Amino acid sequence: MLADHLTAERPTLVEGPHGTVEEWEIDTARPDNHLLDCIVGCAVVASMEGVALPGTESRRATRRKRRHWTQEDLRRRA
Secondary structure: OHHHHHOOEEEEEEEEOOEEEEEEEEOOOOOOOHHHHHHHHHHHHHHHOOOOOOOOHHHOOOOOOOOOOOHHHHHHHO
């Protein structure tokens, strides 16, 4: 079942004004992709938390420091 869900979508390269991206379309023969969605969501959260596969650390983007706003900062901006 996991293999069916992971292969339920197919990528298509699409070129636009801002570059080339992959658009994913559901294969009509395999409409269930719930487990694929779960795995992708887990990968996104792991990436946001700084998890990386061995050998891919050099490709990671540097993270900017977040600015913490105070009530006074927000009043001055208004």
